[in-house]
Amino acid sequence: TLSKGFRTARQSLSGQTELTEHNIDIALREVRVSLLEADVEYNVVARFLDRVKTKALGREVATHVKDKSGQRLRLKPAEHFVGICYEELEALMGPVDTSIKLSKPVGTIMMVGLQGTGKTTTTGKLAQFLIKKQLKPMLVAADIYRPAAVLQLKVLGDSLQIPVFADPALLPPQLCAQALIKAKEWQCNVVIFDTAGRLSIDDELMHELEEIKRLTKPDNVFLVVDAMVGQDAVRTAAEFNRRLDIDGFILTKLDGDARGGAALSIKEITSKPIKFLGMGEKLGNLEEFRPQGLASRILG
Amino acid sequence: LSGQKPIQNETLVELESILFSADIGVKTSQKLLDMVAEGIRSGKLQNSEQIKDALRSQMQEILCSVLHKPLETTEPNSTTVVMFVGVNGVGKTTTIGKISSQLHAQGKRVVLGAGDTFRAAASEQLAVWADRSGASLVTGSENADPASVLFDTVQKGKAEKADFVLCDTAGRLHTKSNLMDELKKAHRVLGKAQAGAPHEVLLVLDATMGQNALMQAKQFSESTPLTGIVLTKLDGTAKGGIVLGIIDELKIPIRYIGVGEAADDLRAFEPKEFLNALFA
Ligand SMILES: Nc1nc2c(ncn2[C@@H]2O[C@H](COP(=O)(O)OP(=O)(O)OP(=O)(O)O)[C@@H](O)[C@H]2O)c(=O)[nH]1
Numbered sequence: 001t002l003s004k005g006f007r008t009a010r011q012s013l014s015g016q017t018e019l020t021e022h023n024i025d026i027a028l029r030e031v032r033v034s035l036l037e038a039d040v041e042y043n044v045v046a047r048f049l050d051r052v053k054t055k056a057l058g059r060e061v062a063t064h065v066k067d068k069s070g071q072r073l074r075l076k077p078a079e080h081f082v083g084i085c086y087e088e089l090e091a092l093m094g095p096v097d098t099s100i101k102l103s104k105p106v107g108t109i110m111m112v113g114l115q116g117t118g119k120t121t122t123t124g125k126l127a128q129f130l131i132k133k134q135l136k137p138m139l140v141a142a143d144i145y146r147p148a149a150v151l152q153l154k155v156l157g158d159s160l161q162i163p164v165f166a167d168p169a170l171l172p173p174q175l176c177a178q179a180l181i182k183a184k185e186w187q188c189n190v191v192i193f194d195t196a197g198r199l200s201i202d203d204e205l206m207h208e209l210e211e212i213k214r215l216t217k218p219d220n221v222f223l224v225v226d227a228m229v230g231q232d233a234v235r236t237a238a239e240f241n242r243r244l245d246i247d248g249f250i251l252t253k254l255d256g257d258a259r260g261g262a263a264l265s266i267k268e269i270t271s272k273p274i275k276f277l278g279m280g281e282k283l284g285n286l287e288e289f290r291p292q293g294l295a296s297r298i299l300g
Numbered sequence: 301l302s303g304q305k306p307i308q309n310e311t312l313v314e315l316e317s318i319l320f321s322a323d324i325g326v327k328t329s330q331k332l333l334d335m336v337a338e339g340i341r342s343g344k345l346q347n348s349e350q351i352k353d354a355l356r357s358q359m360q361e362i363l364c365s366v367l368h369k370p371l372e373t374t375e376p377n378s379t380t381v382v383m384f385v386g387v388n389g390v391g392k393t394t395t396i397g398k399i400s401s402q403l404h405a406q407g408k409r410v411v412l413g414a415g416d417t418f419r420a421a422a423s424e425q426l427a428v429w430a431d432r433s434g435a436s437l438v439t440g441s442e443n444a445d446p447a448s449v450l451f452d453t454v455q456k457g458k459a460e461k462a463d464f465v466l467c468d469t470a471g472r473l474h475t476k477s478n479l480m481d482e483l484k485k486a487h488r489v490l491g492k493a494q495a496g497a498p499h500e501v502l503l504v505l506d507a508t509m510g511q512n513a514l515m516q517a518k519q520f521s522e523s524t525p526l527t528g529i530v531l532t533k534l535d536g537t538a539k540g541g542i543v544l545g546i547i548d549e550l551k552i553p554i555r556y557i558g559v560g561e562a563a564d565d566l567r568a569f570e571p572k573e574f575l576n577a578l579f580a
Pocket residue numbers: 113114115116117118119120121122143146149195196197198252253254255256277278279280281285388389419471473
């Protein structure tokens with residue numbers, strides 16, 4: 001199912017015998033509308049369209065495909081153009097890297113992001129994912145600010161029958177450092193730090209994250225991003241990446257109908273991979289990232 | 301953009317980038333830029349200053365097409381029941397806590413209803429806010445029917461002669477029809493608990509959201525007719541431009557804006573201030 005913008009782009013090329021600069025420009029205008037409506041960032045869209053135009057004019061995409069009986073068919077300009085868009089989008093979102101580095105004896109994952117994006121819930125989901133891989137996770141309740149945040153993580157940990165480390169006497173950096181010692185004691189081999197949501201422009205709280213990172217040297221820092229986020233995605237991702245050198249993104253709430261264009265923007269701006277997708281509120285609703293599904297959703 | 305001077309074209313491109321970067325969306329941005337382009341063609345707008353002023357006043361006109369006022373009591377000596385709805389993580393529970401604190405400071409009696417019986421520690425989170433704001437709280441057992449918890453909440457409100465009953469609900473995506481039905485049922489049950497309730501249904505929207513916000517507003521309106529919006533997280537870098545399209549199409553007022561995580565971080569919506577921040 002193509003979005004209106006994309007369908008119009010395709011229609012504008014039907015009946016054309018070849019791709020020319022003029023008809024490509026018309027089609028690109030429609031694709032632009034579709035991408036902006038999908039929340040892809042304004043400048044990311046401009047760069048994407050430039051690359052598509054260069055490719056379309058340069059005819060880098062194969063202009064033939066094989067049909068079911070193995071016959072070679074020449075692609076019509078409309079299909080050719082749509083093919084370039086999908087190819088370019090998938091290339092932008094790749095290469096796929098859903099690996100989680102884990103040192104021995106204790107591997108570490110630090111969850112960061114804006115308020116309400118799904119960090120605490122995703123911490124639980126990651127733990128369930130790691131349990132399936134025969135690992136023994138421990139959760140760390142490093143959000144000491146939000147009312148009942150520690151309890152929220154404890155409830156999730158209990159449901160998975162895994163330990164949750166919390167200490168009201170410690171500030172988050174010291175708490176996370178202590179947690180690593182506790183992990184050895186409790187014989188856990190992965191520790192996941194759930195941190196409080198914060199603004200990328202909150203210098204004090206961003207410094208707190210830098211402190212946690214300095215003291216615990218986590219194997220992975222994952223930025224948890226809400227799939228509904230708009231143009232601000234780029235500002236936030238760039239700043240979190242600048243200060244923490246993140247290892248990847250987890251995109252949440254993809255079980256809704258948000259197009260998720262932010263995925264394209266944050267990947268392009270930081271070159272960091274999208275690791276996982278949150279597809280619901282239950283702890284089982286976590287999938288490893290694959291570009292195809294997201295590409296067709298963004299293009300509409 | 302033909303038939304215009306280069307400086308005017310440059311200004312239009314610059315304005316387009318401002319509008320899109322603020323999440324105003326294609327349809328509304330196009331409408332605004334078309335109006336301005338018309339002013340340029342007719343010769344009314346000559347330089348970039350005039351062009352920018354014209355755009356701002358068009359935006360102000362859209363924003364002021366409805367009256368944005370905070371919650372008020374419906375009548376003296378009556379209980380005003382307010383329901384809070386919205387997708388996951390936007391700030392419903394925190395907003396209720398802030399409003400409760402402000403009403404308490406105004407000497408009003410408030411009862412809170414923990415209508416989120418699904419998410420981990422949801423009622424405990426609201427309980428902290430009830431403590432902070434001196435409000436009473438009604439909760440249910442885990443996975444209790446939200447409608448019955450909210451029914452009990454209104455009863456408590458009547459018994460305590462509360463000025464306001466603020467009903468929290470679980471976050472839910474508007475695409476989940478069973479969850480939207482659950483909301484419709486809660487809305488109906490509130491009406492059974494007290495004739496005319498809920499007097500207000502506030503949709504909580506996150507200022508960081510993109511174009512999906514309009515879909516949310518439309519879908520939630522169908523389950524629970526909306527009387528207002530709360531736009532949260534405006535203390536961040538996002539501009540919240542999504543509200544322009546929502547106000548233009550659905551004519552729903554903005555009751556409050558959220559500018560932080562503490563009890564005091566709640567203000568009335570001021571169109572001029574909002575536009576200043578957008579163009580900053
Ligand atoms: N539908 C859906 N809801 C989700 C998903 N991930 C998280 N949520 C919900 O989003 C809301 C916020 O989740 P939290 O885990 O509390 O978010 P958080 O980032 O820890 O929030 P803060 O700690 O306050 O910054 C909750 O209602 C979750 O159930 C998802 O993939 N899909």
